[in-house]
Amino acid sequence: MIGFLIQRILQALMVVIAMSVIVFLGVYAIGNPIDVMIDPASDQALRESLIQRYGFDRPLYEQYFIFMNNMLHGDLGESFIYRLPVLELILSRLPATLELALTAMMIATCLGIPLGLWAGYKPDSLSAKAIMGFSVLGFSVPTFWVGLLLIMAFAVELGWLPSGGRGPTTEVLGMQLSITSLEGWSYIILPAFNLALFKLGLLIRLTRAGTIEVMSSDFVRFARAQGLSEGKVVGLHVLKNISIPIVTVFGLELGSTLAFAVVTETVFNWPGMGKLIIDSITVLDRPVMVAYLILVVFLFVIINLVVDLIYGQLDPRIRVKAAS
Amino acid sequence: MSEAVLRVKDLRTQFKTRAGVLKAVDGVSFEVGRGRILGLVGESGSGKSVTGYSILGLIEPPGEIAGGEVLLNGQDLTRLKSEAMRKIRGAQIAMVFQDPMMTLNPVLKIGTQMIAAVRAHDRVSRKVARGRARDALAKVGIPSPEERLDSYPHQLSGGMRQRVAIAIALLHNPAVILADEPTTALDVSIQGQILAEVRRLADETGTAFVWVTHDLAVVSSLADDICVMYAGRVVETGPAADVIASPRHPYTAGLLASVPAEHEPGTRLPQVPGSTPSLANLPPGCAFAPRCAKAGPACTTTPPVQHFEDGRTALCNYPIEPVSCQPLSSTSTTYRSAS
Ligand SMILES: Nc1ncnc2c1ncn2[C@@H]1O[C@H](COP(=O)(O)OP(=O)(O)O)[C@@H](O)[C@H]1O
Ligand code: SF4
Ligand SMILES: [Mg+2]
Numbered sequence: 001m002i003g004f005l006i007q008r009i010l011q012a013l014m015v016v017i018a019m020s021v022i023v024f025l026g027v028y029a030i031g032n033p034i035d036v037m038i039d040p041a042s043d044q045a046l047r048e049s050l051i052q053r054y055g056f057d058r059p060l061y062e063q064y065f066i067f068m069n070n071m072l073h074g075d076l077g078e079s080f081i082y083r084l085p086v087l088e089l090i091l092s093r094l095p096a097t098l099e100l101a102l103t104a105m106m107i108a109t110c111l112g113i114p115l116g117l118w119a120g121y122k123p124d125s126l127s128a129k130a131i132m133g134f135s136v137l138g139f140s141v142p143t144f145w146v147g148l149l150l151i152m153a154f155a156v157e158l159g160w161l162p163s164g165g166r167g168p169t170t171e172v173l174g175m176q177l178s179i180t181s182l183e184g185w186s187y188i189i190l191p192a193f194n195l196a197l198f199k200l201g202l203l204i205r206l207t208r209a210g211t212i213e214v215m216s217s218d219f220v221r222f223a224r225a226q227g228l229s230e231g232k233v234v235g236l237h238v239l240k241n242i243s244i245p246i247v248t249v250f251g252l253e254l255g256s257t258l259a260f261a262v263v264t265e266t267v268f269n270w271p272g273m274g275k276l277i278i279d280s281i282t283v284l285d286r287p288v289m290v291a292y293l294i295l296v297v298f299l300f301v302i303i304n305l306v307v308d309l310i311y312g313q314l315d316p317r318i319r320v321k322a323a324s
Numbered sequence: 325m326s327e328a329v330l331r332v333k334d335l336r337t338q339f340k341t342r343a344g345v346l347k348a349v350d351g352v353s354f355e356v357g358r359g360r361i362l363g364l365v366g367e368s369g370s371g372k373s374v375t376g377y378s379i380l381g382l383i384e385p386p387g388e389i390a391g392g393e394v395l396l397n398g399q400d401l402t403r404l405k406s407e408a409m410r411k412i413r414g415a416q417i418a419m420v421f422q423d424p425m426m427t428l429n430p431v432l433k434i435g436t437q438m439i440a441a442v443r444a445h446d447r448v449s450r451k452v453a454r455g456r457a458r459d460a461l462a463k464v465g466i467p468s469p470e471e472r473l474d475s476y477p478h479q480l481s482g483g484m485r486q487r488v489a490i491a492i493a494l495l496h497n498p499a500v501i502l503a504d505e506p507t508t509a510l511d512v513s514i515q516g517q518i519l520a521e522v523r524r525l526a527d528e529t530g531t532a533f534v535w536v537t538h539d540l541a542v543v544s545s546l547a548d549d550i551c552v553m554y555a556g557r558v559v560e561t562g563p564a565a566d567v568i569a570s571p572r573h574p575y576t577a578g579l580l581a582s583v584p585a586e587h588e589p590g591t592r593l594p595q596v597p598g599s600t601p602s603l604a605n606l607p608p609g610c611a612f613a614p615r616c617a618k619a620g621p622a623c624t625t626t627p628p629v630q631h632f633e634d635g636r637t638a639l640c641n642y643p644i645e646p647v648s649c650q651p652l653s654s655t656s657t658t659y660r661s662a663s
Contacts (some may be wrong), residue, residue, distance in 0.1 A: 218426035225380055225421075226441040226492060227414030236440055240431050315431050316476040 007306055012301040019297040020071075024064050027290050071294070075288035079088055081280070086291040090273060095175035096166055097265070097272035101257040103179065103192035105250065107200035113246065116207020117234060131204060139199025147194040147267035154190060161186050164269035191268035195261055199253045206249055208240030241313050251307035259296040328395075329532050330379070330417070335392035337371075337378045338540055346603040348374040350556035351392070356500065356532040356549070361523070363400060363547030363564055364536045369600045371556040372536045379534075380419055381409040397499060415445040418493035424485035428477040434461075435473030441492050458589040461490040465521055475557045483514035490522070504536045515535045516577035519546050533554045541581055544568050552576050555601055555611040562636030570647045572638040574618045574628070576660070610641065 053058050055066060070077065076086045115135075119128040157262035167187035169176040180186030214220060214237060223233050262274035269275075275293065282289035337349040349371045364372050377383050379394050380512045381401060391567055394401040398418055401409060421427045429437060438457035446453075454473065461469035464487045477485055486506055493499055493501045502523075507515040523546060535547055543550055543564055550567045552560040552575065560573035569576040578597070598615035607613055609624040622641040630638050632646070651656070 045463070124508065218421055218423060219429040221382065222419075222421055222427040222492075223429075223437075223440070224382060225413055225419040226495075227410050227412070227444040228440060229410060229444065230445065232440060236432070236436075237429050316478070 004312070005309075008305055012305055015301050016294075016297055020068065020294055021064070023290055023297070024067060024295045025060075027143075027286055027293075028060065028063075044122055076291035079160065079280075079285055079288050081283055081285045086287045089288065090276065090291060090295060093276045095169075095177055096270060097258055097261055097274060098175075099177050099179050100188060100192055100195060100265070100270060100272055101254065101261055102261070103188055104114065104195035104257055105199065105254055106262075107192055108194040108203050108253075111196075112200045112203030113207050116204040117211050117238065119204065119233070120211025120238075121215065121234060123208070128208075132208070135201040135204040138204070139198045139303075143194060144200065144267050146197055147191070147264055150190050151267070152193055164191075164259060164267075166271055174277045177205040186194045191270050195264045199257070202249060203246065203255070206245055207242060210245055211238055214241045215239045239290075240314070244311060247307055247310050249316065251303045255296075255300045255303045258299055288315050328357050329397055330528050330534070331355040331393075331395040332375075332379065333393040333395065335375065335378055335394065337383055337387060337389040338373050338390050340386045340388075341604075343604040347556050348387070349378060351449070352553070352556070352558050352559060353392075354551045354561060356534055358499075359526050359530040359536055361533040361546055362554065363543030363550045364534055365538065365550060365555035367579075369537055369603075370553040370624060372538075372553055372557075373504050375553070376419060376534070376536060378506050380405070380413055380417065382413075382419075401603050411445065414441060414493075414498070414594075415496040416495070416498050417500045417502070419502040419504065420486070420489045420493050420506045422508055424482050424506075424509060427489050428485055430477055430478075433473065434475050434477065434480075436486075437471065438492055438495065443497055445496055453623055456495060460495050461488065463494060463525070464488075464491045465517075466491065478557060480513075483510050483518065486518060487521075490518070490525075490650060493570075494529075494531070498531060500532045500534065501537070502534045505538070506535075507542065508539070508580055509535070510647065514647060515542070522546065540568070554578070555606060556603065557611065557639060558595045558637075559604060559612070559639045560637065562632075564635060566634060566636060570644075572632060572636065572643040572646070573640050574616045574642075575612050576638075577605040577644055578615070610639075618644070 055063055058066075067077075074087065078084065079086050079089055082089055115131045119131040122128050151163050154161045166242060167178045167184035168181060168186065169178045170180045171177075172180060179188060211234075220233055220237055223237055228236075258273075260274065261270075261272060262278055264270065265272045265274035266278060276288065277292050279285075280292070332355065333353050335349055335352045337344040337346055339577060352371070352375055354362060354364070364375065368374055370467060374383070374387070379401065381404070383389060389402055392402065396412065400529070401412065401417075404412070407500075414599055428434070435454060438460070439453040441448075442448065442453035442456050448456075457473060458469045461472055466472055466484060466487050472480070472484075472488070477488075480488065486509075489506070490501075490503075493503075493537070508519055519542065521531060521583065522535070525531060535543070537543060547564040550560070550564040551558055552567070552573065554575050560567060560571065560576045562572075567576060568580065571580055601607070601611055601614065610619070610627050613619045613623045620642055625641075627639050627641045629642060630643050632638070632643075
């Protein structure tokens with residue numbers, strides 16, 4: 001187990017290093033940010049001094065090593081625009097995205113797994129077909145459009161919920177969270193549901209497919225031959241067997257939700273990381289972009305690591321392979 | 325024969341498919357007494373498994389039981405509601421399947437699966453259930469049963485897994501265990517051990533077994549009685565030794581002729597010439613006629629059930645005359661009880 005863990009952590013480090021090179025080169029290729037930062041009319045001397053200050057005159061590899069060295073010391077640079085350390089900037093936006101993404105994942109899981117189980121358990125029933133129809137909508141209709149519809153319906157027409165923004169926050173474990181109050185929930189529920197929709201459709205289909213497969217397996221027939229109730233067959237055998245693909249998708253989706261909640265955050269004017277990165281890209285705020293991408297890579301790597309560890313818990317056969 | 329614990333009468337199970345109604349089980353009757361072992365024999369596709377699933381009420385659409393009775397200690401199981409049937413399944417009548425790799429859930433510990441099986445019928449604590457699971461494993465000859473409870477199925481050999489499946493079937497001391505080709509996937513020596521164990525269990529616990537197989541050598545060494553199926557029908561029944569010594573139905577004779585004298589249990593059975601007919605277009609009359617050397621003019625009509633001495637039957641117009649000869653293979657081991 002320890003060996004497995006070390007191996008996975010080393011792999012994760014390699015991925016982070018490789019990604020940092022790619023990100024650095026990619027952003028470098030976009031061009032010299034100095035032109036964006038300064039007034040085109042300003043003189044050459046100012047230009048030169050800025051280039052020198054940010055180190056753009058040095059060779060590429062030197063720039064990279066300086067960047068990596070700073071990063072290892074927790075310094076990801078300073079935003080050209082906000083004039084703040086980017087780490088601080090991004091982390092200040094993280095709680096908003098975190099709570100939005102987690103709420104969305106919770107909605108998707110709590111609805112998706114039961115609906116998928118039912119649709120797989122009684123695949124020919126009318127209700128199962130309705131669920132499947134809904135799941136197709138879930139990931140074929142564009143997110144922004146559903147978001148706008150939700151705002152139209154619940155905020156504009158019915159007036160039940162606010163149309164955007166984030167509710168009042170309280171500090172929990174050093175993070176500003178809005179889900180601690182009922183009013184906060186009234187703000188988060190629409191964007192969270194909007195963000196959940198795609199994952200909901202995905203989870204329903206995944207759960208359904210897994211359920212159908214497991215229900216037709218010999219061990220379910222054997223379990224029934226032992227007189228196990230249908231509830232026990234589904235709750236014990238089916239749920240345990242379909243949990244592996246579900247955990248995988250959950251992990252991947254959690255990562256991508258955190259990283260790319262951009263559309264929903266924009267539609268609902270949610271002050272999260274997604275909005276920050278969009279703003280940074282439009283003004284070529286290079287340190288923010290780089291730091292953000294590195295952070296995303298970190299997130300994915302950590303989530304994958306956790307998913308791998310959970311796998312081992314869920315499927316004893318994987319544990320054996322990892323050990324040998 | 326002692327009083328029958330399981331009596332199947334004129335059981336009919338059909339599948340409504342696009343090709344038409346398939347009569348997979350078409351008027352099957354047999355019975356098993358306490359502590360007896362009935363060998364249910366027939367080529368692949370003859371309806372043995374469907375018979376087993378029908379008895380347990382495990383037929384799913386598009387299949388349905390279209391008629392007949394399954395009497396377990398006199399109670400007709402085909403009339404039971406699903407919850408009442410669930411209470412009987414596993415408690416009074418249990419089933420073991422062919423593939424020991426597939427019948428245990430790969431991601432659950434043996435103990436977890438056995439505790440669930442105990443608690444499906446008895447409201448006992450997990451601790452008590454675990455104790456009973458351990459005892460059941462010991463009963464089927466599994467070494468260090470306590471440790472095995474914490475094993476996952478993949479950590480056990482095929483033979484051990486099948487023993488676990490049999491132990492699960494034994495948990496509630498059922499009156500009958502249906503075993504659907506349980507040793508087909510195992511190698512010969514393991515198969516022999518399990519057959520000996522089953523014989524002992526039948527004698528000691530009084531559990532009746534319906535042992536489904538397409539391997540006549542297994543039947544000849546294990547079963548008290550035999551029931552030969554062809555295309556969903558029972559074509560011959562009788563005491564195993566008698567039927568094997570002197571088959572009365574041409575199909576049984578064909579099966580026996582294809583067993584070499586020194587045939588080892590578990591090796592592949594040579595086929596009777598011709599192939600199993602498709603249920604979708606059976607010939608009128610006797611379904612075996614296209615492959616039968618004895619077929620005559622009467623065979624285009626459904627043959628009658630002929631009754632012979634010792635309660636033997638054959639479904640045939642021209643049954644084979646009895647012969648007096650030695651049992652098929654005097655060399656092979658016999659697990660049949662002396663009684
Ligand atoms: N789910 C099903 N749908 C349609 N036909 C089936 C189904 N299960 C079994 N059958 C039919 O029943 C016949 C007997 O099957 P089976 O009982 O499995 O044979 P055996 O166990 O003797 O090899 C098959 O040949 C097939 O035609
Ligand atoms: S009824 Fe006729 S065809 Fe059928 S087994 Fe008997 S002799 Fe052969
Ligand atoms: Mg079969």
